[in-house]
Amino acid sequence: MKPGAFLTRDGCHFCVWAPNPSRCELSLVEPVQRLHPMEKESAGYWTVTLPEAGPGWLYRYRLEGEREFPDPASRCQPQGVHGPSEVVDEAFPWNDSSWRGLELPDYVLYELHVGTFTPEGSFAAILPRLPELRELGIRAIELMPLAQFPGRRNWGYxxxxPFAVQASYGGIRGLKTLVNGCHEAGLAVVLDVVYNHLGPEGNYLAQFGPYFTDSYRTPWGAAINFDGAGSDEVRSYFLENARRWFAEFHIDALRLDAVHAIHDESAFPFLEELALRTREWERELGRPLVLFAETDRNDPRLVRPRPAGLGLPAQWCDDFHHALHSLLTGEKHAYYVDFQGVSDLAQSLSQGYVLDGRFSAYRQRRHGAPPEGIERHQLVVFAQNHDQVGNRAHGDRLSNLVDFPSQKIAAAALLLSGFLPLLFMGEEYGERRPFPYFVDHEDPELREAVRSGRRREFAAFHDVTGVEIPDPAAETTFSSAILEWERRHAESHGVLWELHRELLALRGRFPILQPRESVEVTAEADEATGLLRFRRRSSAARADLFFNFSPAAQPVGIEDEFLPAEKRFDSEEARWLGTATIAPSHLEPGSRLILAPRSVVLYATE
Known part of the structure; x- marks a missing residue:
């Protein structure tokens, strides 16, 4: 059974999974108002087909002859989360038939929030910016969640x-137009989906069936029922959701939010089934489809092939961010307490995980496992993202916390890491405006609960005594996050933009810097001097990345076996607003290399 309202040759077919009620009726709202009894099918589904119904018709489901609710599989909520659902036409004039998708190692991700990426806050307003993102070297845009949420202002979580596209962004047609435009521009589209919980306002799924379970809890509310009584159809609901993004919307990849909060103790976990089904859909659709698992558990089983693992293609790697951020800012509170210096960044550059089974002071236990069998193209790394910026008390970005040389180091460490890099919107030019948490709930009690909850969360993270935290429900909090994109080519912002483009061009030019290449990777660090050397070797090429995190210049010894290599990047060049204390253009045995304070240099062979 396929839940929702679908246009067929016989009219409009309505289907809802509602095993809880003994009676279910279709309640038409516009253009006519009347009730239609529905027929109960197997497994708790109810169906009815209306020959006269068409696009634009509004409807609800009446349960037990009393209360009415929107469709759990609604495609459109034009009047918000509490209003009726709308019948929509899936037809769209696609012209992306030449798009062949993007292989996993080629992903360079750019995360954006539709509501704050442009002043208009719409899908349509993103389209004019695609050519410049492609020029920068981006290969895929990652959209924060689009499932219909309360009001107009929300991160999306x-x-x-889950089946509806936020109406204020442009709805279904707007999203399809954006995906079509991305593919024409040579960009893949990644959609952030939330399969671990639903939001609190407008969440009526429990009225229909056992979508949730009391066996587990998430930090955000009731857990989805993936392994209890009635879970077969719950799993089908979310599998169908994933399939529609791929098949109907031509989405290339899904970012699975917080998979560590997807609780499933069954012998065949939902995530494993989703990975298997995605491979089937990939063959059917004839293009690569990717699943990115966001997780903080450092669990290599997520991406190991079956049967040793769940077989997901790739996962997030928070440790890279934590090690880099702690090193650049000196912050040691909360989870940063586990990251102590240059050596931890070296370990992350070497293998991704820093906490690979070692003791975590933050958690007061061992955390993670050795990332054995994980390929570099299976780890997504970042210097910033919506979580790491927005979950700070004021949503301040790295550009507000460190100086310009440190921003250049962060860019080089990220983009030349050999993992899959992700940039957060505005990072490429040092956006200064914050990205705080914001909501637009209608319920005043819920708004107050969010305010107090955020304060408690920040108090647990670090001392907020006397600190005024932006009101998540205030429109000014939302508007403060809208990018000042017009500054991207001005002054030092323009220099940083060009630097990101240069680094991404180098990544594309030299296979040794890409995750496709079979390379030997080593990273060496010296805590006393602040030096870090990151080496990549293959049978055909080599690359050496030298970092100096110290505020003082540092000499670097060049061993006798060092092959002649040409300098490809130097953060101290004048065009990068450096001191012009430039490293030599070539390195060979006996060369003298002195790194300027807080600088980075790349040497590589063709």
Whole structure:
């Protein structure tokens, strides 16, 4: 059974999974108002087909002859999360038939929030910016969640209609137009989906069936029922959701939010089934489809092939961010307490995980496992993302916390790491505006609960005594996050933009810097001097990345076996607003290399 309202040759077919009620009726709202009894099918589904119904018709489901609710599989909520659902036409004039998708190692991700990426806050307003993102070297845009949420302002993780596209952004047609435009521009599209919980306002799924379970809890509310009674159809609901993004919307990849909060103790976990089904859909659709698992558990089993693992293609690697951020800012509170210096960044550059089974002071236990069998193209790394910026008390970005040389180091460490890099919107030019948490709930009690909850969360993270935290429900908090994109080519912002483009061009030019290449990777660090050397070797090429995190110049010894290599990047060049204390253009045995304070140099062979 396929839940939702679908246009067929016989009219509009309505289908809802509702095993809880003994009676279910279709309640039409517009253009006519009347009730239609529905027929109960197997497994708790109810169906009815109306020959006269068409696009634009509004409807609800009446349960037990009393209360009415929107469709759990609604495609559109034009009047918000509490209003009726709308019948929509899936047809769209696609012209992306030449798009062949993007292989996993080629992903360079750019995360954006539709509501704050442009002043208009719409899918349509993103389209004019695609050519410049492609020029920068981006290969895929990652959209924060789009499932219909309360109001107009939200990060998207409070979505309550997984099949509906946020109406204020442009709805279904707007999203399809954006995906079509991305593919024409040579960009893949990644969609952030939330399969671990639903938001609190407008969440009526429990009225229909056992979508949730009391066996587990998430930090955000009731857990989805993936392994209890009735879970077969719950799993089908979310599998169908994933399939539609791939098949109907031509989405290339899904970012699975917080998979560590997807609780499933069954012998065939939902995530494993989703990975298997995605491979089937990939063959059917004839293009690569990717699943990125966001997780903080450092668990290599997620991406190991079956049967040793769940077989997901790739996962997030928070440790890279934590090691780099702690090193550049000196912050040691909360989870940063586990990251102590240059050596931890070297370990992350070497293998991704820093906490690979060692003791975590933050958690007061051992954390993670050795990343054995994980390929570099299976780890997504970042210097910033929506979580790491937005979950700070004021949503301040790295550009507000460190100086310009440190921003250049962060860019080089990220983009030349040999993992899959992710940039957060505005990072490429040092955006200064914050990205705080914001909501637009209608319920005043819920708004107050969010305010107090955020304060408690920040108090647990670090001392906020006397600190005024932006009101998540205030429109000014939302508007403060809208990018000042017009500054991207001005002054030092323009220099940083060009630097990111240069680094991405180097990554594309030299296979030794890409995750495709079979390379030997080593990273060496010296805590006393602040030096870090990151080496990549293959049978055909080599690359050496030298970092100096110290505020003083540092000499670097060049061993006798060092092959002649040409300098490809130097953060101290005048065009990068450096001191012009430039490293030599070539290195060979006996060369003298002195790194300027807080600088980075790349040497590589063709």
């Amino acid at each position: 409070d979505g309550v209609y």
